[in-house]
Amino acid sequence: MPVFVNTVIQKNYTSGIENNNTPITILTSSVSPQEVTLHIFLKTTTIKTIQKMSATKGYAAYNATDNLAPFDFNRREVGPHDVQFEILYCGVCHSDLHQVHNEWGGTVYPIVPGHEIVGKVTAVGAHVRKFAVGDLAGVGCLVDSCQECDNCEKGLEQFCRNGFTGTYNGKDKISGGVTYGGYSNQIVVDEKFVLKVSDKLPLANVAPLLCAGITTYSPLRHWKVGKGHKVAVVGLGGLGHMAVKLAASFGAEVTMLSTSPGKEQDARHLGAHHFALTSNEEQVKELTGKFDFIIDTVSAEHNYNVYLGMLNTDGVMICVGAPPTPSLISAFSLIGGRKSLAGSLIGGIAETQEMLDYCAEHNITSDVEVIEMAYIDEAYKRMLKGDVKYRFVIDMATL
Ligand code: NAP
Numbered sequence: 001m002p003v004f005v006n007t008v009i010q011k012n013y014t015s016g017i018e019n020n021n022t023p024i025t026i027l028t029s030s031v032s033p034q035e036v037t038l039h040i041f042l043k044t045t046t047i048k049t050i051q052k053m054s055a056t057k058g059y060a061a062y063n064a065t066d067n068l069a070p071f072d073f074n075r076r077e078v079g080p081h082d083v084q085f086e087i088l089y090c091g092v093c094h095s096d097l098h099q100v101h102n103e104w105g106g107t108v109y110p111i112v113p114g115h116e117i118v119g120k121v122t123a124v125g126a127h128v129r130k131f132a133v134g135d136l137a138g139v140g141c142l143v144d145s146c147q148e149c150d151n152c153e154k155g156l157e158q159f160c161r162n163g164f165t166g167t168y169n170g171k172d173k174i175s176g177g178v179t180y181g182g183y184s185n186q187i188v189v190d191e192k193f194v195l196k197v198s199d200k201l202p203l204a205n206v207a208p209l210l211c212a213g214i215t216t217y218s219p220l221r222h223w224k225v226g227k228g229h230k231v232a233v234v235g236l237g238g239l240g241h242m243a244v245k246l247a248a249s250f251g252a253e254v255t256m257l258s259t260s261p262g263k264e265q266d267a268r269h270l271g272a273h274h275f276a277l278t279s280n281e282e283q284v285k286e287l288t289g290k291f292d293f294i295i296d297t298v299s300a301e302h303n304y305n306v307y308l309g310m311l312n313t314d315g316v317m318i319c320v321g322a323p324p325t326p327s328l329i330s331a332f333s334l335i336g337g338r339k340s341l342a343g344s345l346i347g348g349i350a351e352t353q354e355m356l357d358y359c360a361e362h363n364i365t366s367d368v369e370v371i372e373m374a375y376i377d378e379a380y381k382r383m384l385k386g387d388v389k390y391r392f393v394i395d396m397a398t399l
């Protein structure tokens, strides 16, 4: 006979169920202090299995202005299709900063950022096939999607019609509540969203591939950028330096467009064939009509029309940077020369694996500055000044 979950039991489970006012009726239960699995029947007629949770240490922003601080929370126990891994390194993306400061809106505090996650598998569910304990693993910006819509079926989980679940500040469909990201010591993710990581590459340098890598790889592949193409990359930060490395490795002629004169030597070292300062009007004028593709990785407000002017006939400017403020674009910047302004969002899971395998084969990784967890606020301040060479990566042993 069904019994109602009492508050003591509820408290042992996910915050989402606590927060969710749906009356819960237990149909079957095997409740014991150590191992608890409850099959519950929600009013919504969804059958869910809720399991005991695992304590997790993390670092969170509690509001938009204060420094980040320690935050303890629970992750779900390993389900039959889940992989649990100890997080060894987590990259610091400018998206973390945008969301910590609630620049895009919709941030739920406390927020545990981090979506460039690598580590070592500590447990796998009974039905997991791809991973075993001790394997290296990675998680990027996605931890769930409907798996049923046309986009998911095409491997474009980032465009899931029913909304993908972001690795942090996402709506957690399994546990309820919000998802917490990689500034933490462990994570539990369905194996479909866990990536295989090569042991041939230094792990700290691999972490940024999970976002900066795939976000630049995906549009370069989609538009088939390669030999014979002139490509410009705008902004030499985390995404920008991966765009330079990848575009150069695909055989394109790469120009770095930067606001920082001090980055020229590095840009060339990363693989750029040319460098131009966007604050120098003469240099900008010389680039009129020059590029087949422009990858714009800039995180702050800037004038898109300047860069559209640098496109060749039928050229495509691809925005991957996500400044919080919109930009005014003149139709005249596009119609003369039949130019396209496009955008791209991370990449699907299969493509992320393809990118990781490509990078392992071609020895491509991110240039990183490994930091301690407590350095994060300083790292954010430096990112805002464009002072990062070229990705901060947190050593999670310092959490
Ligand atoms: P980042 O490391 O901070 O690099 C951004 C670079 O943009 C800076 O280093 C700087 O390069 C340039 N820049 C900054 N302010 C500028 C300004 N006012 N005008 C012109 N250039 C400026 O950031 P990131 O982690 O690479 O991320 C870049 C953007 O991509 C962020 O908005 C992030 O949210 C977004 N993002 C999007 C996706 C996606 O799927 N589309 C994924 C990840 C991140 P220079 O010094 O060379 O000028």
Ligand code: ZN
Residues within 6 Å of the ligand: 093, 094, 095, 096, 115, 141, 211, 212
């Ligand atoms: Zn990112």
